[in-house]
Amino acid sequence: MSSVQLVVIGAGPGGYAAAFHAADLGLKVALVDTELNPGGVCLYRGCIPSKALLHVAKIVSEARHASAWGVSFGEPKIDLDKLRAFKDSVVSKMVGGLGQLSKQRKITYIQGKAAFVDAKTLSIDLVKGGTETLSFEHAIIATGSRPAAVPGLSIDSPRVMDSTSALELPDVPKSLLVVGGGYIGLELGSVYAALGTKVTVVEMTPTLLAGADRDLATILARRLEKTLHKILLNARVVEMKDTKTGVKVKIDGEGLADADREQTFDRVLVSIGRKPNSAIDGLDKTKVKIRERGFITVDSSMRTDEPSILAIGDVVGEPMLAHKASHEARVAVETILGHNSVFEPQAIPAVVFTDPEVAWCGLTETEAQKQGRQIEVAKFPWAAVGRAVAIDRPEGLTKLIIDPTTERVLGVGIVGSGAGDLIAEGVVAVEMAALASDLALSIHAHPTLSETIMEAADVFYGHSVHVYRPKKKA
Ligand code: FAD
Numbered sequence: 001m002s003s004v005q006l007v008v009i010g011a012g013p014g015g016y017a018a019a020f021h022a023a024d025l026g027l028k029v030a031l032v033d034t035e036l037n038p039g040g041v042c043l044y045r046g047c048i049p050s051k052a053l054l055h056v057a058k059i060v061s062e063a064r065h066a067s068a069w070g071v072s073f074g075e076p077k078i079d080l081d082k083l084r085a086f087k088d089s090v091v092s093k094m095v096g097g098l099g100q101l102s103k104q105r106k107i108t109y110i111q112g113k114a115a116f117v118d119a120k121t122l123s124i125d126l127v128k129g130g131t132e133t134l135s136f137e138h139a140i141i142a143t144g145s146r147p148a149a150v151p152g153l154s155i156d157s158p159r160v161m162d163s164t165s166a167l168e169l170p171d172v173p174k175s176l177l178v179v180g181g182g183y184i185g186l187e188l189g190s191v192y193a194a195l196g197t198k199v200t201v202v203e204m205t206p207t208l209l210a211g212a213d214r215d216l217a218t219i220l221a222r223r224l225e226k227t228l229h230k231i232l233l234n235a236r237v238v239e240m241k242d243t244k245t246g247v248k249v250k251i252d253g254e255g256l257a258d259a260d261r262e263q264t265f266d267r268v269l270v271s272i273g274r275k276p277n278s279a280i281d282g283l284d285k286t287k288v289k290i291r292e293r294g295f296i297t298v299d300s301s302m303r304t305d306e307p308s309i310l311a312i313g314d315v316v317g318e319p320m321l322a323h324k325a326s327h328e329a330r331v332a333v334e335t336i337l338g339h340n341s342v343f344e345p346q347a348i349p350a351v352v353f354t355d356p357e358v359a360w361c362g363l364t365e366t367e368a369q370k371q372g373r374q375i376e377v378a379k380f381p382w383a384a385v386g387r388a389v390a391i392d393r394p395e396g397l398t399k400l401i402i403d404p405t406t407e408r409v410l411g412v413g414i415v416g417s418g419a420g421d422l423i424a425e426g427v428v429a430v431e432m433a434a435l436a437s438d439l440a441l442s443i444h445a446h447p448t449l450s451e452t453i454m455e456a457a458d459v460f461y462g463h464s465v466h467v468y469r470p471k472k473k474a
Contacts, residue, residue, distance in 0.1 A: 012040020014313030014325030015142030057194035116282030173266035185271035359423035362411035
């Protein structure tokens with residue numbers, strides 16, 4: 001039986017980051033995953049392949065729109081094999097690089113499925129055959145999550161996809177129903193729409209992107225109404241049946257037209273959320289506790305109730321995002337090394353990579369209202385900034401959530417082209433307790449979309465150059 005100081009179970013952005021940090025800090029580390037290389041859901045079937053496809057989708061839409069600028073390319077022709085090969089090559093470059101980084105750090109990478117024998121021992125079912133037993137001083141569970149199915153509606157049909165099978169791009173269906181108006185459904189729905197599919201989105205709640213402020217989601221919805229076939233809000237799928245001609249779907253919801261209530265789609269993508277992978281064999285032989293929705297219980301230092309075992313990433317809770325997992329990894333490793341490290345971010349950015357992108361961090365306006373917290377919201381419309389008009393994308397909005405007494409920036413929300421990159425400034429502002437004046441007085445390059453953050457701060461003080469506010473009468 002071999003032994004290590006730390007074994008990390010699951011090699012996603014949480015797990016591989018933990019293993020790499022620990023090795024850099026001198027620990028003897030093993031990293032276990034069923035895949036050939038580190039990467040996890042994020043690299044194999046999540047963040048990275050979806051962004052490769054969204055990149056192509058954006059080019060296709062821009063090419064279609066370019067005639068408005070006097071440049072015509074003709075209707076884009078899609079070579080699905082080549083597109084798939086491009087996406088797969090992006091994934092293999094990235095996971096190959098991580099495999100290399102793991103080797104360079106002398107991490108023992110074990111390809112197999114881990115199960116607990118007790119709180120100090122793992123049994124690993126090796127992919128190549130056989131079993132390996134590994135004893136450890138500490139373990140970090142980073143087993144991630146998997147797509148959730150619609151309760152009571154799962155049907156066994158190749159036409160019904162989850163995010164993993166949708167990313168395989170089996171074909172370009174004539175029609176696609178996306179069940180769930182969250183970020184994964186909207187991102188993948190946008191890819192298929194750009195490739196030529198008629199995409200319908202069904203969402204149970206009154207708005208797309210439940211976590212985002214309404215004003216941000218509305219700007220995205222307005223554009224999606226043009227690129228998608230239909231968005232049905234306050235509606236739910238109540239029946240799905242596989243037929244020879246497609247999936248027959250019954251949709252329920254107030255005010256739906258009869259034609260929307262019963263439709264047949266070539267394919268259905270179910271994207272209603274994700275479930276934590278906490279049902280690890282043998283976990284019941286340890287003191288690790290599972291709480292509601294199946295998440296593993298951890299404290300702010302990522303410790304479970306079993307002293308030798310920590311847990312990070314999707315398996316410990318929301319938000320299920322790669323950068324949250326990687327940050328928790330750092331905390332977990334430092335905790336093992338005896339540092340007083342805690343996971344207490346002021347701002348975890350959320351980015352939806354649709355076109356336009358939507359991004360927010362820190363306190364949202366909706367959360368502030370729920371908490372009854374006094375805030376001031378300063379908004380700057382993108383139609384007033386040169387760069388947005390120059391790239392013909394004036395339909396954006398940047399908003400700051402500000403404490404009116406201290407003038408501290410509590411949250412930032414952005415919708416518009418490249419919002420996912422712009423939000424970084426918001427994260428730094430919230431994390432460093434910046435005042436609105438810090439943003440207003442920092443010179444932002446012209447003409448850039450980042451000027452919208454400075455101008456939103458100027459709006460708060462009533463002296464934005466590009467937004468006219470009539471003076472209040474005395
Ligand atoms: P995961 O990445 O889920 O990795 C867990 C690993 O553990 C897997 O490789 C699994 O094989 C392995 N494993 C599980 N059980 C065992 C076991 N018993 N033994 C050995 N190995 C095991 N997040 C973002 O931040 N930005 C995005 O743009 C984004 N886009 C996404 C798009 C899609 C389509 C999807 C599905 C997800 C997306 N996410 C995105 C979410 C992101 O992928 C996850 O938050 C992230 O991967 C979680 O990392 P993790 O380390 O917790 O686990």
